[in-house]
Amino acid sequence: MSERRAARGQAAGASEGHSAGMAIETRALSKRYRRASALTDCTISVPEGRLSALIGPNGAGKTTLLRILAGMASPTAGAAAVLGDTPRQDPSFLAEVGFLAQEIPLYRRFTPEDHIRIGAHMNARWDATLARTRLEELRIPLDQRVGTLSGGQRAQVALALTLAKRPRLLLLDEPVAALDPLARRHFLATLTTALADAEGGLTVVLSSHLVTDLERICDHVVLLSRSRVQLCGDIDSLLAEHKVLIGPQKDTLPIERTHQVVQAVRTARQSSLLVRTNGPVIDPAYQAEDVTFEELVLAYMGADEASPARHLTTVGED
Amino acid sequence: MSWVAWRQYRSQAVIAAALLAAFAAAILVDGFQIAAHWHAILLACAGNSACLHQEPAPTLVNGLVSDLPYLSLIVPAILGMLWGAPLVAHELETRTSDFAWAQSVTRTRWLAVKAGLLLLAAVVCGGVVSALTTWWSGPGNAQSGGQFSPGQFDIQGIVPVGYAVFAMALGIAAGTVARRTLPAIAVALGGFITLRLLVSDVLRPHYLAAITTYYNLTTGFTPAGSAWVLSQGAVSRTGQFVSAGWGSLGTFLPASCQSLLQGPPSKSGSLSAMFSCMQANGWRGVITYQPADRYRAFQGIEAGIYVLLAAALIAVAIVIVRRRDA
Amino acid sequence: MNWVVWRQYRAQGAIALALLAAFTAVALWQGLEVASQWHSLVATCAGNSGCLRQGDLIRGVANGVPYLTLAVPVALGALCGAPLVAGELESRTSDFAWSQSVTRTRWLAAKTGWLLLGAAVCGGVVAVLVTWWSGPENAQLANTFITPQYDTQGIVPIGYAVFAVALGIAAGAVARRTLPAIAVVFAGFIGLRYVIDDFVRPYFMTAVTTYFHLTGPGVSPPGAAWMLSQGMVSPTGQVVSFAVPDMYGGVLPASCQNLLPSLGPVKGGNQSMNAVYSCLQARGWRGFVTYQPASRWWAFQGIETGIYVLLAAALIAVAFVIVRRRDA
Numbered sequence: 001m002s003e004r005r006a007a008r009g010q011a012a013g014a015s016e017g018h019s020a021g022m023a024i025e026t027r028a029l030s031k032r033y034r035r036a037s038a039l040t041d042c043t044i045s046v047p048e049g050r051l052s053a054l055i056g057p058n059g060a061g062k063t064t065l066l067r068i069l070a071g072m073a074s075p076t077a078g079a080a081a082v083l084g085d086t087p088r089q090d091p092s093f094l095a096e097v098g099f100l101a102q103e104i105p106l107y108r109r110f111t112p113e114d115h116i117r118i119g120a121h122m123n124a125r126w127d128a129t130l131a132r133t134r135l136e137e138l139r140i141p142l143d144q145r146v147g148t149l150s151g152g153q154r155a156q157v158a159l160a161l162t163l164a165k166r167p168r169l170l171l172l173d174e175p176v177a178a179l180d181p182l183a184r185r186h187f188l189a190t191l192t193t194a195l196a197d198a199e200g201g202l203t204v205v206l207s208s209h210l211v212t213d214l215e216r217i218c219d220h221v222v223l224l225s226r227s228r229v230q231l232c233g234d235i236d237s238l239l240a241e242h243k244v245l246i247g248p249q250k251d252t253l254p255i256e257r258t259h260q261v262v263q264a265v266r267t268a269r270q271s272s273l274l275v276r277t278n279g280p281v282i283d284p285a286y287q288a289e290d291v292t293f294e295e296l297v298l299a300y301m302g303a304d305e306a307s308p309a310r311h312l313t314t315v316g317e318d
Numbered sequence: 319m320s321w322v323a324w325r326q327y328r329s330q331a332v333i334a335a336a337l338l339a340a341f342a343a344a345i346l347v348d349g350f351q352i353a354a355h356w357h358a359i360l361l362a363c364a365g366n367s368a369c370l371h372q373e374p375a376p377t378l379v380n381g382l383v384s385d386l387p388y389l390s391l392i393v394p395a396i397l398g399m400l401w402g403a404p405l406v407a408h409e410l411e412t413r414t415s416d417f418a419w420a421q422s423v424t425r426t427r428w429l430a431v432k433a434g435l436l437l438l439a440a441v442v443c444g445g446v447v448s449a450l451t452t453w454w455s456g457p458g459n460a461q462s463g464g465q466f467s468p469g470q471f472d473i474q475g476i477v478p479v480g481y482a483v484f485a486m487a488l489g490i491a492a493g494t495v496a497r498r499t500l501p502a503i504a505v506a507l508g509g510f511i512t513l514r515l516l517v518s519d520v521l522r523p524h525y526l527a528a529i530t531t532y533y534n535l536t537t538g539f540t541p542a543g544s545a546w547v548l549s550q551g552a553v554s555r556t557g558q559f560v561s562a563g564w565g566s567l568g569t570f571l572p573a574s575c576q577s578l579l580q581g582p583p584s585k586s587g588s589l590s591a592m593f594s595c596m597q598a599n600g601w602r603g604v605i606t607y608q609p610a611d612r613y614r615a616f617q618g619i620e621a622g623i624y625v626l627l628a629a630a631l632i633a634v635a636i637v638i639v640r641r642r643d644a
Numbered sequence: 645m646n647w648v649v650w651r652q653y654r655a656q657g658a659i660a661l662a663l664l665a666a667f668t669a670v671a672l673w674q675g676l677e678v679a680s681q682w683h684s685l686v687a688t689c690a691g692n693s694g695c696l697r698q699g700d701l702i703r704g705v706a707n708g709v710p711y712l713t714l715a716v717p718v719a720l721g722a723l724c725g726a727p728l729v730a731g732e733l734e735s736r737t738s739d740f741a742w743s744q745s746v747t748r749t750r751w752l753a754a755k756t757g758w759l760l761l762g763a764a765v766c767g768g769v770v771a772v773l774v775t776w777w778s779g780p781e782n783a784q785l786a787n788t789f790i791t792p793q794y795d796t797q798g799i800v801p802i803g804y805a806v807f808a809v810a811l812g813i814a815a816g817a818v819a820r821r822t823l824p825a826i827a828v829v830f831a832g833f834i835g836l837r838y839v840i841d842d843f844v845r846p847y848f849m850t851a852v853t854t855y856f857h858l859t860g861p862g863v864s865p866p867g868a869a870w871m872l873s874q875g876m877v878s879p880t881g882q883v884v885s886f887a888v889p890d891m892y893g894g895v896l897p898a899s900c901q902n903l904l905p906s907l908g909p910v911k912g913g914n915q916s917m918n919a920v921y922s923c924l925q926a927r928g929w930r931g932f933v934t935y936q937p938a939s940r941w942w943a944f945q946g947i948e949t950g951i952y953v954l955l956a957a958a959l960i961a962v963a964f965v966i967v968r969r970r971d972a
Contacts, residue, residue, distance in 0.1 A: 067971070067972065072739065072742065072743070072972035073971035073972060074969075074971060089747040089748050089749070090747065091745045091746065091747060094743065094744065094746070097743075098743070099743040101736065101739035101743075103736045103739070105735075105736040105737050105738070105739035105740040106737070106740060107652075107737050107740070108735075110651075117647075121647045121648050122645060122648060122741075122745060122746050123744050123745040123746075124745055125745075158740075165744075165745070385791075385842060386838075389838070392834070399722075399826070400826065400827055400830075404823055408823070499823065500723060500727060500731075500822070503722070503723065503826070504723055507715075507719060511712060511715065515708050515712075519708060
């Protein structure tokens with residue numbers, strides 16, 4: 001549905017027609033610690049201009065992935081290319097990538113104004129006016145120590161500082177977690193406006209749990225579960241590729257042979273299969289329905305084993 | 319609650335025990351060598367006390383670990399800084415206090431148990447170090463009788479235990495007031511050093527009224543045993559005092575004795591002639607000192623001062639933790 | 645980046661400056677006091693060195709303070725060096741700092757550079773004041789190569805301060821937490837100082853050994869030399885100290901041992917020992933004194949400062965490598 005990007009005021013063909021540069025490309029990216037693997041064999045790509053949702057249960061590896069892409073950590077295997085470059089400590093790379101960590105890292109004894117001035121000194125390209133205007137609109141005092149602000153206000157300050165860098169890629173690790181619903185809306189609206197203004201020059205990767213919010217504004221998704229990539233692609237195409245097949249309880253093998261079954265729910269009277277279609281579904285016994293984004297995400301997140309094995313979840317007994 | 323406190327400090331207790339063991343090993347090895355040397359000297363001198371106190375005195379300490387006991391002066395400071403200061407301050411900084419104080423123990427009990435554990439550890443550490451150092455200093459004390467003098471007094475007996483307990487309490491209290499670890503450490507360090515200086519330099523000479531004795535300059539006078547000489551010198555009929563370095567003697571010496579002040583006062587010949595002359599002019603020797611038998615009393619008084627201060631600081635810490643917002 | 649360092653540490657800088665000012669005030673007050681006493685003592689003694697050595701300089705209330713400056717380097721290392729990197733890692737403000745457009749290397753270079761400079765200045769100012777303050781006392785001492793004179797005067801305090809701070813920074817980068825880094829600063833600084841003081845310093849330069857006739861007047865190295873050892877040595881290299889009880893230990897040749905005066909109060913000691921000395925000298929024994937001459941004091945200061953500065957540089961290099969390469 002190019003309505004998503006149209007809804008954001010972005011021309012439908014802006015990033016579809018010509019081979020858009022890839023904002024992020026990884027190949028078999030892995031991060032192993034002594035006891036466990038935080039990321040295993042992750043291959044994703046995020047085209048420029050997208051607002052990508054990074055979804056996954058806790059412990060899936062979202063933070064690790066974002067930190068590697070931001071250059072804060074290094075992978076143990078595999079490769080990553082961010083805006084065409086390997087993430088590294090280089091002023092030009094750092095200027096292009098904005099990173100907002102989960103803990104809202106700010107100096108508690110400094111005021112937002114102090115942080116703005118620090119940012120001006122630590123960045124060649126810095127839009128202090130943008131940051132100040134934004135905080136004033138949100139009625140956040142510029143001269144009060146950050147440690148005394150509420151959690152939501154701190155998040156807004158950190159976001160304003162990240163945006164003031166005017167980066168080409170924004171990596172945001174659960175930025176809306178601490179915001180109340182209204183503030184969340186406001187922030188997400190700001191993001192989409194910034195994207196529209198940039199006309200394809202800004203890419204955002206946003207990790208979050210709140211699927212409904214993401215669905216409204218994101219056009220790309222990367223789904224991680226248990227350190228592996230389960231899904232990666234434009235939301236529109238993914239939704240088009242998946243269908244829920246509802247049919248009588250009977251032998252489902254033919255379906256399974258032709259299409260990739262993501263999730264199967266069997267009750268006494270019927271089976272409901274969420275499949276990734278590999279061509280049209282011809283079996284008349286089955287009724288094909290569109291799948292919602294939330295259903296899709298939940299189905300893939302509930303996967304017990306790594307893809308591409310089939311995932312079969314049985315509910316109820318025959 | 320005690321299990322909780324123990325669990326939190328378990329690895330640090332292991333490290334402290336290891337350091338104590340290393341210190342003990344070094345002191346024991348060196349102390350046995352010193353003791354053996356001292357026994358050899360006792361045998362050679364066959365009980366002759368003048369032989370034992372002969373100049374030049376045989377060096378007992380062989381320089382290898384001889385400085386180690388003086389390092390024990392800083393042990394209390396380290397205890398207070400690394401364990402006392404973070405006790406409350408670190409929990410406040412990292413907000414684990416929100417966890418700890420929302421459990422079913424009161425803040426008072428929480429602090430009492432943890433502080434109690436740390437104070438006990440301070441007593442043990444201070445006691446072990448002090449016991450070893452006191453034993454190590456045995457021959458030195460027998461040879462020079464200096465255990466009452468500043469420096470030696472501070473590392474032997476029971477006062478090191480008092481210092482350790484005080485430093486720990488100071489660190490804990492500083493942590494509750496400052497609520498941040500680094501300022502608490504700075505305050506603990508500065509406060510400990512300042513108070514030690516004040517007490518040992520200003521208060522200690524006055525715990526008990528010192529004894530002042532006048533004597534004949536020509537016969538001299540040395541207090542028995544290991545007394546603490548506060549000042550010694552000569553005083554004229556008019557009350558003019560010259561201390562025993564004799565440096566300012568030239569200003570006050572009566573004219574008739576001036577000619578004797580030729581050579582360096584260290585040469586015994588010229589000193590005794592000078593003393594006779596001064597004595598003839600009405601000068602007397604004067605010495606102010608604390609007699610040796612007051613050593614234990616002074617140890618007890620000073621340790622008591624520090625323990626009282628520690629108790630007051632712990633009380634302050636408990637009050638603050640109870641009353642202030644978390 | 646320099647402005648950022650200033651903004652972040654201006655409060656601590658102000659405190660350090662205030663403490664330095666207070667120390668300067670005390671040092672000037674007491675130092676002038678001692679200096680005037682010294683001048684009157686010099687006038688009284690009219691050049692008599694023995695008189696000068698015995699002269700009494702009444703010490704004021706603050707006479708312990710110069711010795712306290714031994715703690716300055718380790719305080720700097722623990723309170724300023726250890727939190728430099730570790731504090732930011734603990735509070736996660738490193739996530740903010742390292743996602744701006746300065747590289748970690750430049751960030752660390754700015755912070756480290758200013759802190760090391762500050763430590764050197766603090767150490768230097770304190771050392772200058774203590775050196776001046778201790779001038780009279782030094783003139784009375786027989787040996788200024790030892791703690792606390794050597795360690796608190798001259799230029800080594802600058803080396804100590806720089807090393808302690810570098811140790812704190814490196815320990816903080818490795819441990820990523822401030823308290824363990826502080827513990828490492830204390831243990832490492834005190835341990836290294838102890839080892840170098842007792843086991844390395846005597847050997848910075850080959851000591852001078854002077855032999856003399858036992859029956860002669862003996863040898864006293866001029867000035868405030870550092871006596872490392874003295875005694876008597878036989879032709880075969882056996883060493884005996886001058887202490888009376890040691891000489892009674894049965895090491896001396898029997899014919900000379902018999903000449904030892906019987907034990908008892910020994911007044912005018914050297915006279916009765918002369919027979920023993922003549923006997924030993926006839927058998928080829930000599931007296932010796934091993935020492936470092938007073939003239940080498942500044943050379944030793946330079947060597948020791950150099951050692952600590954080199955170690956500091958190595959630690960800083962380690963800190964840079966760790967900060968660059970480890971995950972944030």
